[in-house]
Amino acid sequence: MTETQESLRCPQCSSERLYKDGLRYLKNGLTIQRWLCRKCGYRFTQPHRKSSDAFQHVQKVQRQILNSPEALISNCQGSNEAQSRAPIAKKAVQTLVEVETRIEKWAAGATGKTVESKTTQRLIEFAWWMKKRGYADETIRCNASALKILTERGADLNSPESVREVIAKQKWSGNRRKNVINAYTVFLKMHGSTWDKPKCTVEQKIPFIPTEQEINALIARAGKKLAAFLQLLKETAMRAGEAVRLEWTDIDFERRIITLNKPEKRSNPRMWRVSNELMAMLKNLPKSNQKVFGDATYNTFKQTFQRTRKRLAHTLQNPRLEKITLHTFRHWKATMLYHQTKDPYYVKQFLGHKTLKNTEIYITVERTIFGEYSDEFSVKVATKPDEIKALLETGFEYVCQKDDLMFFRKRR
Numbered sequence: 001m002t003e004t005q006e007s008l009r010c011p012q013c014s015s016e017r018l019y020k021d022g023l024r025y026l027k028n029g030l031t032i033q034r035w036l037c038r039k040c041g042y043r044f045t046q047p048h049r050k051s052s053d054a055f056q057h058v059q060k061v062q063r064q065i066l067n068s069p070e071a072l073i074s075n076c077q078g079s080n081e082a083q084s085r086a087p088i089a090k091k092a093v094q095t096l097v098e099v100e101t102r103i104e105k106w107a108a109g110a111t112g113k114t115v116e117s118k119t120t121q122r123l124i125e126f127a128w129w130m131k132k133r134g135y136a137d138e139t140i141r142c143n144a145s146a147l148k149i150l151t152e153r154g155a156d157l158n159s160p161e162s163v164r165e166v167i168a169k170q171k172w173s174g175n176r177r178k179n180v181i182n183a184y185t186v187f188l189k190m191h192g193s194t195w196d197k198p199k200c201t202v203e204q205k206i207p208f209i210p211t212e213q214e215i216n217a218l219i220a221r222a223g224k225k226l227a228a229f230l231q232l233l234k235e236t237a238m239r240a241g242e243a244v245r246l247e248w249t250d251i252d253f254e255r256r257i258i259t260l261n262k263p264e265k266r267s268n269p270r271m272w273r274v275s276n277e278l279m280a281m282l283k284n285l286p287k288s289n290q291k292v293f294g295d296a297t298y299n300t301f302k303q304t305f306q307r308t309r310k311r312l313a314h315t316l317q318n319p320r321l322e323k324i325t326l327h328t329f330r331h332w333k334a335t336m337l338y339h340q341t342k343d344p345y346y347v348k349q350f351l352g353h354k355t356l357k358n359t360e361i362y363i364t365v366e367r368t369i370f371g372e373y374s375d376e377f378s379v380k381v382a383t384k385p386d387e388i389k390a391l392l393e394t395g396f397e398y399v400c401q402k403d404d405l406m407f408f409r410k411r412r
Contacts, residue, residue: 008035010035010037010039010040010042010044011042011044012037012040012042013037013039013040013042015037015038015039015040017037017038017039018035018036018037018038019035019036019037019038020033020034020035020036021034021035021036021043022034024045032045033045119151119157122157123144123147123148125190126143126144126147126187126190127140127143127144129190130143130186130190136264136265138241138264138298142179142183143182143183143186143187144183146179146180146183146184147183147184147187149180150163150166150167150180150184153166153169153170154166155167157184157187160184160188160195160196163184163195164198167180167181167198168198174200174201174202174203175202177200178200178202181197181198181200185197204361206361206364206365206368207328207331207361207365208323208324208328208331209328209331209332209335209365209369210320210321210323210324210328210332212332212336214318214320214321214324215230215234215324215329215332217312217316217321218230218305218308218309218312218321218324219231219234221308221311221312222304222305222308223304223308224281224284224285225285225293225296226301226304226305226308227281228278228281228282228284228285228293229243229293229301230305230329231277231278231281232246232258232274232278232282233326233329233330233333234329234332234333235272235274235275235278235333236258236260236270236272236274236333237329237330237333237334237337237350237351238260238330239263239264239265239327239330240298240301240302240326240327241264241298242260242262242263242264243293244291244293244296244297244298244301245262245291246258246260246291246292246293247290247291247292248287248290248291248292250292251282251292253279253282253283255273256273256274256275256276256279257271257272257273257274258271258272258274259271260352263352266354267351267352267353267354268349268352268353268354269352270349270350270351270352272350301326302326305326309321309322309324310322330351331362331365333350334347334350334351334359334362335362335365335366335369336395337350338362338363338366339366339369339370339395340395340397341397342397344356344359344360344362344363347359347362377409377410378396378409378410379399379407379408379409380396380407380408380409380410381405381406381407381408382405382406382408383404383405383406388406388408391408392408394410395410396408396409396410397409397410
């Protein structure tokens with residue numbers, strides 16, 4: 001016990017058994033040591049040598065919840081002056097309760113409802129009902145999100161007419177409108193009812209196809225994990241949701257093969273042989289999780305990618321970069337692949353499409369992008385398997401064979 005502590009006694013019980021209980025900071029910049037009596041729980045502050053007695057503050061710490069009304073009131077019963085402040089303490093308690101109530105409401109979603117609200121319970125029941133019937137996790141998430149947006153914008157899920165009115169007021173795209181309508185249709189199916197769905201026309205749009213230089217610039221600007229994620233999308237044309245679920249057991253590092261056995265949208269499973277560059281990027285990722293990208297979700301990558309894209313677009317003064325999304329990598333790969341092979345069935349298999357109809361859009365895009373180029377070609381000749389492989393990987397297409405020589409060409 002220090003000399004200073006020996007000279008102090010508890011004002012309540014005169015005990016010298018004291019704990020230091022932090023510092024009290026005064027308005028004049030000075031500090032005062034707080035003390036806590038180990039015997040009776042009395043807490044008080046040591047007056048500073050240059051301060052007046054007005055700085056001394058005494059407070060008793062009871063063995064109860066400190067912010068309860070009983071604790072605050074009992075702490076005010078040490079003197080007549082303190083007793084006169086008891087009504088003020090009661091009012092402070094009421095204010096504290098109101099603040100805590102507002103915080104709880106904010107934590108529940110700033111909607112004025114608790115987490116166990118009826119709407120939230122219904123959405124949880126809806127998600128579980130879809131899960132039991134085999135719906136994909138991403139479909140469940142999208143449908144639950146659509147219903148949540150409807151309720152937030154004033155729709156009564158018990159009234160199809162109310163839902164129709166809310167949908168009619170929204171300035172959604174055709175695809176977004178269709179997804180919300182389908183989500184509510186599934187919700188009614190859960191309750192054994194149907195509705196007269198509003199008409200919805202989905203206009204097919206030509207996807208935006210960036211240049212390879214723009215894609216490479218985004219990958220180079222991204223962090224280690226996001227860069228590996230984007231390079232994976234570029235080489236395999238995976239959907240972002242498929243890439244998020246990729247596991248280490250799906251990668252054969254020795255033969256540079258990636259296998260996808262959990263495709264989205266009922267697509268076919270696929271396999272790809274990828275570059276050494278992508279293999280090196282994946283090897284640098286931590287293997288602390290069964291999944292290649294750990295616990296990162298689709299929304300995590302989406303938000304990180306959007307921030308990276310925005311910064312790069314501002315740095316390079318290239319607004320075209322703002323049009324690139326995670327799904328754009330799939331569009332780009334499909335278009336480039338058809339340009340290199342001119343084989344729509346191969347592109348269909350590469351993308352995992354069930355029908356060729358979904359692949360035809362890339363034929364139109366390729367003809368539009370590369371149709372204006374001249375018919376001049378670069379011609380290469382190869383005899384060894386390694387030479388042939390290198391030419392095919394760089395976009396050359398096979399033309400013919402003569403005198404043990406294989407001729408390849410690529411449009412300039």
